[in-house]
Each structure stands twice: as structure tokens, then as C-alpha cells.
Amino acid sequence: MKMSDNKHLKSVIYHICILTLGLMMFYPVLWMIASSFKGHANALSPSLIPDQFLIQNYFQGWQGFGDLTFATFFKNSFIIATTATIGQVILSAMTAYGFGRIQFKGRNFWFSVMIITLLFPQQVVMIPQYLMFNQLGWIDTFKPLILPKFTPLPFFVFLMVQFVRGLPRELDEAARIDGCGVYMIFFKIILPNIKPALITAAIFSFYWTWQDFFTPLLYIQSTELYPVSLALSLFADPQAVTNWGAMFAMATLSLLPIFLIFIFFQRYLVEGIATSGLKG
Amino acid sequence: MRNYVNERTTLAGYIFISPWLFGFLAFMLVPVIMSLYYSFTSYNLVSSSVFVGLENYKEIIMDDPRFLNSLKVTFIYTFTALPLRLGFALLLAVLFNQGRRFVGLYRTLFYVPSLIGGSVAISVVWRQLFGYSGAMNDILVGLGILKAPIGFIGNPKTSLWTLVLLAAWQFGSPMLIFLAGLKQIPIRLYESAAIDGANWWQKFFRITIPMLTPVIFFNVVMQTIRLFMMFTQAYIITEGGPIDSTMVYVLYLFKQAFQYSSMGYASSLAWILLIILSVITLLIFKSSKYWVFYEAEGEN
Numbered sequence: 001m002k003m004s005d006n007k008h009l010k011s012v013i014y015h016i017c018i019l020t021l022g023l024m025m026f027y028p029v030l031w032m033i034a035s036s037f038k039g040h041a042n043a044l045s046p047s048l049i050p051d052q053f054l055i056q057n058y059f060q061g062w063q064g065f066g067d068l069t070f071a072t073f074f075k076n077s078f079i080i081a082t083t084a085t086i087g088q089v090i091l092s093a094m095t096a097y098g099f100g101r102i103q104f105k106g107r108n109f110w111f112s113v114m115i116i117t118l119l120f121p122q123q124v125v126m127i128p129q130y131l132m133f134n135q136l137g138w139i140d141t142f143k144p145l146i147l148p149k150f151t152p153l154p155f156f157v158f159l160m161v162q163f164v165r166g167l168p169r170e171l172d173e174a175a176r177i178d179g180c181g182v183y184m185i186f187f188k189i190i191l192p193n194i195k196p197a198l199i200t201a202a203i204f205s206f207y208w209t210w211q212d213f214f215t216p217l218l219y220i221q222s223t224e225l226y227p228v229s230l231a232l233s234l235f236a237d238p239q240a241v242t243n244w245g246a247m248f249a250m251a252t253l254s255l256l257p258i259f260l261i262f263i264f265f266q267r268y269l270v271e272g273i274a275t276s277g278l279k280g
Numbered sequence: 281m282r283n284y285v286n287e288r289t290t291l292a293g294y295i296f297i298s299p300w301l302f303g304f305l306a307f308m309l310v311p312v313i314m315s316l317y318y319s320f321t322s323y324n325l326v327s328s329s330v331f332v333g334l335e336n337y338k339e340i341i342m343d344d345p346r347f348l349n350s351l352k353v354t355f356i357y358t359f360t361a362l363p364l365r366l367g368f369a370l371l372l373a374v375l376f377n378q379g380r381r382f383v384g385l386y387r388t389l390f391y392v393p394s395l396i397g398g399s400v401a402i403s404v405v406w407r408q409l410f411g412y413s414g415a416m417n418d419i420l421v422g423l424g425i426l427k428a429p430i431g432f433i434g435n436p437k438t439s440l441w442t443l444v445l446l447a448a449w450q451f452g453s454p455m456l457i458f459l460a461g462l463k464q465i466p467i468r469l470y471e472s473a474a475i476d477g478a479n480w481w482q483k484f485f486r487i488t489i490p491m492l493t494p495v496i497f498f499n500v501v502m503q504t505i506r507l508f509m510m511f512t513q514a515y516i517i518t519e520g521g522p523i524d525s526t527m528v529y530v531l532y533l534f535k536q537a538f539q540y541s542s543m544g545y546a547s548s549l550a551w552i553l554l555i556i557l558s559v560i561t562l563l564i565f566k567s568s569k570y571w572v573f574y575e576a577e578g579e580n
Contacts, residue, residue: 011380018375018386025393025449031415032405044408046415046422091299104293114300117308119501119561121509123530124550127318127537128311134325151303182292211399213512218538232400233516244408251401258396266388269395 036248043244054245058253061246065234068223070250077227080142081209084149088205089198092152096160096194097186101172118154123214130218144219145227149209156201163194200268203261210257228254318547325541336548347549349524350532351556357440357528358507361447365507366499368451373458374488387459394452402446403516407433410442410517436525439518443526446513454499461495462488493572501564508557529553 037050235247323329410432417429520527537546
């Protein structure tokens with residue numbers, strides 16, 4: 001009896017500690033959401049319960065800047081993020097099949113090169129890339145935001161290679177007997193069987209492109225091409241904006257796609273990171 | 281079928297890895313070489329580049345206090361945020377590695393900050409949270425910790441620490457990696473330690489930590505590089521200021537290139553960054569043989 005009481009108490013303490021920690025940790029996020037409904041005078045107060053429930057902050061924020069509403073910025077972000085994601089996931093899967101299944105000369109060499117580039121900081125090449133894209137006339141278009149992201153990410157390739165190697169070779173051989181060549185095997189056998197890895201890669205790819213601030217900051221000049229991240233940064237200038245409620249409303253809205261995807265697909269994220277050491 | 285290599289499979293292999301190979305050459309190797317060339321030139325985008333030899337490097341190292349300052353700021357940021365982030369990650373991983381109710385849910389929820397911590401939205405919120413009239417001041421004054429509000433962002437003594445705090449907040453992915461590592465530790469080790477009468481702390485320091493060193497090593501390498509490259513937060517929250525107190529290296533590099541149009545000078549800065557990061561990574565790798573414990577494979 002005593003033992004079990006003790007155990008029960010311990011468990012209660014454990015959960016209280018975790019929940020307190022969780023509340024502290026989530027305070028900034030909850031504060032952002034609460035403040036997006038607050039009246040102007042109280043917008044920066046620490047309370048997590050809005051003094052009034054102003055949906056109107058969202059309408060005001062949505063108005064955007066000049067004659068451009070957030071509809072434009074969200075549309076731009078969706079175009080950029082979805083194209084970049086589709087390209088990156090499919091091309092990563094191709095690369096993973098090449099490295100994971102096909103025997104060819106130089107395979108180990110190129111695979112090691114790819115692993116080394118895992119550690120390579122992208123910012124080091126930002127200047128020559130800028131000069132290159134400038135030469136190509138790509139400044140102020142979506143191209144520099146999308147096309148470089150078609151490069152398979154070593155993280156994704158690594159994750160998918162592990163999946164590909166886990167598939168029994170008998171599948172390939174059966175397909176071969178049915179007359180599939182090395183190319184058809186990719187579409188018929190590999191792609192359908194590594195779906196979890198594809199979903200994990202797609203989610204991360206979408207997240208990173210959606211939140212990317214650095215690339216649009218470099219390449220996008222016209223406000224009508226702004227993605228959400230860049231549009232939000234206009235709120236950071238305290239001289240330009242004093243409507244805090246609208247700012248918090250748009251900040252909350254910009255994270256909404258992330259939260260929604262997270263709620264529906266979190267299983268894939270957690271497993272993806274655990275198996276491949278993906279950055280988050 | 282098994283493991284044959286002929287010209288046909290070699291061609292197929294290269295066709296399938298061509299997306300990566302092309303990206304690697306076009307967006308990495310060629311730009312790196314170009315950047316090496318530009319680092320020996322003076323180039324402002326308008327007039328054509330002029331070869332100046334080692335002038336840029338000389339000026340950066342001998343005569344650029346802002347470079348030295350940015351290096352100092354970046355080192356302080358990286359090596360205070362790193363132990364905080366990994367410490368938090370390990371603590372929570374240990375807490376969530378227990379067979380209790382809701383741990384699956386907790387694990388997922390505590391991962392959320394690292395998912396959104398790099399976003400502009402959170403940076404914008406952080407800026408208001410720690411501003412002079414922001415919520416943090418109200419809380420700290422209300423609790424009696426502070427006598428009067430401080431402008432955390434506007435004060436050079438505190439501005440960098442608001443960024444360190446934001447970095448520590450994003451402990452989610454190392455936490456999940458630690459958790460995966462903890463699951464790999466064989467239970468028999470703990471069982472035999474328990475028979476020998478080891479307490480919780482002894483088990484933690486004699487079994488958990490040594491068995492986890494390969495994972496710690498991985499996290500240290502990845503997170504050091506990531507922290508060293510921090511940009512968005514410093515750009516939006518503090519704009520590098522006040523008086524350069526948060527002017528991290530990449531932000532300084534960005535300003536040289538795109539605000540002062542010194543493309544050549546900035547390319548030299550990029551190469552120095554690459555060298556510094558390589559040295560740090562190499563040092564971490566070299567040090568690993570003294571503290572990373574690899575269990576011999578195939579041993580029973």
C-alpha cells in the first residue's frame with residue numbers, strides 16, 4: 001500500500017513539473033495568440049487571456065501594406081513552398097535510389113562527398129550565387145527561391161537511402177522477372193514503398209521553405225512578390241507599425257499552416273528526426 | 281543480379297544521382313571556387329572586379345575591429361547557447377524516456393519550439409516580448425525581480441542574451457535525437473548496475489552519459505555549425521545592435537555584401553568563416569577520441 005502511494009505521489013509531481021515547464025516554454029506562443037485578440041491599449045500586457053476578443057485585428061492585419069493584402073503574400077509563399085517541396089522530394093528520392101540500390105563505379109566516393117556537404121554552411125556561397133543569379137536575370141523572381149531548392153538535401157537522401165536499403169531485394173527481382181528495368185523499378189517498387197520517408201522529407205522541406213527569410217530577403221524586391229516571412233518582417237520596424245494587434249494576428253496566421261501540418265503528420269516528423277538526425 | 285557492375289548500371293546510377301550531382305556542382309562547388317576568386321578582388325557590382333591579391337584578408341585581420349567584434353559576439357553566442365540547448369535537450373530526453381502516461385504527447389509538444397523558433401513570426405514576437413514596454417518587463421517587475429523595466433533589446437549588455445535565450449528555447453531536435461540514443465542503451469547494463477547497488481546518479485554518469493557520447497558528439501557538431509550561422513533572429517530582433525552588440529558573423533558578412541556592396545571583401549569574410557568552421561569541426565572531431573565512447577561492434 002505504502003509503496004503504491006509513494007509511486008502515485010511521484011507520478012503527480014512528475015506531471016506537475018512537466019506541465020509547469022511546458023507552460024513556461026509555450027508562454028511566448030500563447031502570448032502571441034492571446035495578444036492577437038487584445039485591444040490596442042493592452043496589446044503588450046503579459047496576460048494570456050485577452051481583455052476583449054477582437055477578430056478585427058485579423059481583418060486589419062490582412063489589409064497588409066499599401067494596396068497589397070496578405071492574400072498575395074500567402075499565395076506567394078504557397079507557390080514557392082509547394083513547388084520547391086515537390087521538386088526536392090522527388091529528386092531526393094531519385095538520388096536515394098541511385099545511392100541505395102544501384103551498384104556503380106564511384107558510388108562510394110560520391111556518397112562520401114554528399115555526407116561531407118551535410119556540414120557545409122550555405123551562407124558561404126551566398127555572394128557567388130547572388131552574382132550568378134544576377135547574371136541570369138533572376139533577381140526579383142521566384143527562380144532563385146525555388147530552383148536551388150531542387151538540389152536533393154543530404155539529410156533527405158540519407159533518410160531515404162535507409163528506407164531503400166530496408167526493402168527486400170526480392171521485390172526488385174520479382175519486378176525484373178515481370179520485365180521491369182532499372183528505371184521502372186524506381187517508379188513501381190521504390191517510390192510506393194518509401195512513402196513514410198517521402199512524407200517526412202516533404203514536411204520538412206515545406207517548413208523550411210515556408211519559413212525561409214534569408215533567400216527572399218536577398219532576391220525579392222517588389223512587394224507584390226513578397227512571401228509571408230518577408231511581409232511579416234515589415235512589422236518588425238517599430239516606426240512603421242504601431243498596430244500590435246494586427247501584427248500578432250498575422251504572425252499567428254503565418255504559423256497556422258505549420259501547426260496544422262504538425263497536428264496531422266507529427267508521427268512522421270518525430271520518427272524522421274530520430275532515424276536520421278535531421279535538423280529541426 | 282547481385283552486385284554486378286557494368287556500364288549499363290553505371291550509367292543508370294549516374295542518371296539517378298544526377299539531380300544531386302548537378303546541384304552540388306552548380307550551387308556549391310562552382311560558387312565556392314568563384315567566391316575564392318572574388319575574395320582576392322575588389323568588386324562593388326557596378327564596376328568590374330579588380331584583382332587586389334591578399335589585400336582584403338590583410339585588412340580584415342589587421343584593420344577591421346568590426347570583424348573581430350563579430351567574431352567575439354558569435355563565439356559568445358554559440359558557446360553559451362550550445363550547452364544551454366543541449367543541456368535542456370538532454371534533461372527533457374531523460375524525463376521523457378520513462379514509461380509514464382502522456383510522455384508521447386509531451387515529447388511531441390516540447391518539440392514545437394524548435395519547429396517555429398527560426399521563423400520571422402517568433403522573432404517579431406520576441407522583439408515585443410523583451411521590449412521596454414513588453415510583457416517580460418511587466419512580469420519581472422510584478423514578481424519583484426526587477427525594480428524598474430529594462431529595455432532588454434535596446435541595452436547592449438542584455439541584447440545578446442535575448443538571442444541566446446531564443447536559441448536555448450529551440451532544443452527540440454537534439455532532444456529527439458537524444459531520446460533515440462537513450463532507447464539504444466541496453467537495459468542489461470542498468471540491471472547489472474542495480475545488482476551492484478548503484479543509485480540513480482551513478483547509473484546516469486557511469487552508464488547513460490558514456491553510452492550517449494556518440495549522440496552527444498553528433499549533436500555538438502551539428503548544433504555548433506547551426507548556431508554559428510545564425511542570421512534571421514539577429515537581423516529582425518536586434519538588427520545587430522545596439523552598438524554592434526549582436527552583430528553576429530553572418531549578419532556582418534551580409535551587411536558588407538549587400539549594404540556596402542563590398543562583394544570582394546565579403547567573399548574574403550565568407551572564406552575566413554569557412555576556415556574557422558572547418559577548424560572548429562576538426563577540433564571537435566579530434567577531441568572525440570578522448571571522450572566519445574564507441575561500443576565495439578559484434579562484441580557480446
